[in-house]
Amino acid sequence: MVTTVNGSLRDMARRIEHHTTSPHSAELVFGAMVDETYLRDRLAAIGGNNAELVTYSSGGGKTSYQLKQGVPAEHLPSMAKSLLGGDLVIQRVESWTEAGHTGTVEVTLNGVPGRLDGTFSLVANGSGSKLVLDGQVKVSIPLMGGKLEKVIAEQVIVLLDKESEFTSEWLANRA
Template identity: 35%
Template sequence: MHLTAQVRYDADVRRVGALLADEAFVQAKVRATGALSHQVDVVGRPEEAFTVTTRRQMPTDAVPAQFRALLGGGLEVRQVEAWEAPEPDGRHGTVVVEITGVPVRLSGTTRLLANEDGSTTQLYDGELRATIPLFGGAVEDATAGAIRSAIDAEERTAATWLAEQQG
């Protein structure tokens, strides 16, 4: 399943890059997704290439009942965003999301693009695959919904974070 999404930030690309590499912000956005517990690792600096890895334990109540048996006692989500060094036209990276113990994986790209009004748009473009016989499509649909919810939570968290930094 092809998955696209976008996030708008009221800040320039440089500031958004610094935000995405800020461990405190990353922890806040992970908490905003409803994670029961989490771990965040940021390697590198925002003015260079950097990688953000998150692991979060998520509740299974949002998962359709027929798929909860596949998950056992919990849902552990691992996400890695690897950002290249800034370029004149923005910033490029790759993103991978995996659910531990379940054959579900999102692989794709992410970009930061400068808008004329000084804001930044982050674009996600990837392929979501669930290699589960008979139920793969339904699991992909459920996972896509969860990923979109996480992206929405990130956008809300970033808007609050950026507004607090300006004020």
């Protein structure tokens, strides 16, 4: 979004705060989220076109990975379709730390000069857990940036909800 402050233009990122809940403990959910098999299963189920686990490393209480996900052009708003000229390709890098069950995420999109940056925290929530994303979406396109930030934020929320549902089912099938 572009806001006028004291007669000058100032770019602002769109904040995104979202949480999902799980009936499973934070330890179980964290264990899944840093498990290579789980990541591959999740991508196969909900990763979209040409989804893949690009990189994966784990050791010393830290896990990092890069995911590539795709959204077919026919599932995108017309504004996004015209900008991209085809399918949306999402590059997502996550780094997780076992101590505290926290993580960071960086998301870039093909053909879009912008990104999403955020932090994750996974905490106990009664007998289950809650995953919280606190981040921001920034798209540097005059006049369209704010609209695209809104679309991206909405799509991230939909994706996180789908991933949460998948995680709960994946864990339930392994209990």
